Amino acid sequence: MSKRLDKLVELIPECNSLADVGCDHGYVGIEILRQNKADDVTFIDVSQLSLDKARRNCPEELTDKVGFVCQDGLGNINVDCAVIAGMGGLEIIDILDRAVFPPHMLVLQPNRNAVDVRRRLARDYRIQYDRMICDGGKFYNMIVAELCNEPMQLTELQEEFGITNLLAPTEDFRLYLRTEQTKLTQILKGCNDPKVSGRLSLVEQAIAITGGLQ
Ligand SMILES: C[S@@+](CC[C@H](N)C(=O)[O-])C[C@H]1O[C@@H](n2cnc3c(N)ncnc32)[C@H](O)[C@@H]1O
Known part of the structure; x- marks a missing residue:
């Protein structure tokens, strides 16, 4: 298992x-x-x-x-x-x-x-x-x-990341946010896709409300 x-x-x-x-x-x-x-x-x-x-x-x-x-x-x-x-x-x-x-x-x-x-x-x-x-x-x-x-009723962030993750973030969720932030920032260096920057903005909002990347 x-x-x-x-x-x-x-x-x-x-x-x-x-x-x-x-x-x-x-x-x-x-x-x-x-x-x-x-x-x-x-x-x-x-x-x-x-x-x-x-x-x-x-x-x-x-x-x-x-x-x-x-x-x-x-x-x-x-x-x-x-x-x-x-x-x-x-x-x-x-x-x-x-x-x-x-x-x-x-x-x-x-x-x-x-x-x-x-x-x-x-x-x-x-x-x-x-x-x-x-x-x-x-x-x-x-x-x-x-x-x-x-x-x-779910907010955009709750739909994107899940209620429990946002309320009580675990180490695994923080690792996910860090990984996403790094990946999306890297992609944006090579292109200016509004979808990618929109997603990065959501990831950064989640980072902010879960107390930052400790
Ligand atoms: C990757 S396996 C997942 C096995 C197990 N549930 C797990 O989480 O490890 C996906 C299985 O779902 C079956 N499957 C896909 N669509 C299905 C459906 N609509 N109804 C029933 N079984 C389905 C596939 O045949 C396959 O055996």
Whole structure:
């Protein structure tokens, strides 16, 4: 298990039923069952080859608590909680939009387009936790959200960086901001792209409100 996968397991709340959507190896759902954090786990993957990996990795003593479904997204599977990790943010949004039964809790880790994911969640979920972690030199957004009737109002900075990162910045988030600032400043030396300078301005605002780069 990597730091990223350990963090996903830690963030998944105790629940009756969990769906591991895009499970591939299935490590997250398997670890959840080992830790008794869910009564049952449905492993879902659009690829039969990936789903077979999860099936092979699943220890025999857990077989009465698991289901394996080869399909695109959640479909009409009804669970308390879904973890959707390691895929693009637009793919995650598409899965949420097509879910017949929106799960009460979501644990998401979009590989890109996290801003779009936050905007989508704000419509009918309350973001409870939204942090960046660094694992093996790569940065990952980890988002936990609960189904909610009221839309959530996010500022531009909250959409861009996540509420929890801004309220209580970790060393990993500060490292991300420093890395982004250096990268964008370097790009601006070679071109005068307003998109890049706009993004640098957001990064510098985040640096300022999180107490500067210590
Ligand atoms: C990179 S793996 C991530 C595996 C694991 N969730 C993780 O975070 O390490 C992405 C998996 O998502 C699956 N996938 C992509 N789009 C999907 C969809 N719409 N529905 C179900 N599975 C999907 C892929 O087949 C692949 O196995």
